[in-house]
Amino acid sequence: MNNRPLYWFPLGILAVIAGLTFWLQFVVQSPRANIFSKDRHIADYIIEQFSVSRTNLAGQLIYTLHADHAEHFLDDDTTTLLKPHLIAHDDHQGSADVRAKQGFVTAKGKEVDFIGNVVLVRDAHDEQGPLTLTTEYLVAIPDARVVRTNKLVHVVGKSIQMTAGGLELDNQTRILRLTNKVKARYEPIK
CATH class of the missing domain: 2.60.450.10 (Lipopolysaccharide (LPS) transport protein A like domain)
Incomplete structure (x- = not known):
């Protein structure tokens, strides 16, 4: 029996979490992140x-x-x-x-x-x-x-x-x- 999928599954989850972390950092630091800040007239x-x-x-x-x-x-x-x-x-x-x-x-x-x-x-x-x-x-x-x-x-x-x-x-x-x-x-x- 081939056990390679058992090794790739945790690595895939780590890759998704790392990707979400980079995306979240980009969104928070982008100029559009302050759309609901006190400086905006909304x-x-x-x-x-x-x-x-x-x-x-x-x-x-x-x-x-x-x-x-x-x-x-x-x-x-x-x-x-x-x-x-x-x-x-x-x-x-x-x-x-x-x-x-x-x-x-x-x-x-x-x-x-x-x-x-x-x-x-x-x-x-x-x-x-x-x-x-x-x-x-x-x-x-x-x-x-x-x-x-x-x-x-x-x-x-x-x-x-x-x-x-x-x-x-x-x-x-x-x-x-x-x-x-x-x-x-x-x-x-x-």
């Missing part, structure tokens, strides 16, 4: 029909952020949004409702950037009525209840129409600051 999770809410200590709703699609990135802790919709709730000052084509949430959710066909409607509970703002870019700071832009903005209210090169709206103090090439038409409320 989404670590994706959410469809994204929704998040924030409440105060009494459990009252402060704001809600919705989006059709959200992608979170681990390297810089940011999130991109498709069709974001932010609703800031305030029983006394009125709510603010912001919508856009795209959005971007900074690390820890401190700011939300709205990009493309941005529409903000501030539903005031007073004689001035609602205020509608349209622009191409808007930064919202939900915890401070402030929105601002440095792009062309159109503001329309019950008795006023304005355009400006930028603005800042503080929903708590109800102060609207317009900057750069401001044009306004005001009709007193009767």
Whole structure:
């Protein structure tokens, strides 16, 4: 009987292990090995029909952020949004409702950037009525209840129409600051 296959079998297994070892060393040292490292901007999770809410200590709703699609990135802790919709709730000052084509949430959710066909409607509970703002870019700071832009903005209210090169709206103090090439038409409320 021929015993040569018994000798070749262990040698074959050693050759396969050696080949796998060389392959593994090549893969680990190649430039593509860092595809999932912290230096790469790759989404670590994706959410469809994204929704998040924030409440105060009494459990009252402060704001809600919705989006059709959200992608979170681990390297810089940011999130991109498709069709974001932010609703800031305030029983006394009125709510603010912001919508856009795209959005971007900074690390820890401190700011939300709205990009493309941005529409903000501030539903005031007073004689001035609602205020509608349209622009191409808007930064919202939900915890401070402030929105601002440095792009062309159109503001329309019950008795006023304005355009400006930028603005800042503080929903708590109800102060609207317009900057750069401001044009306004005001009709007193009767």
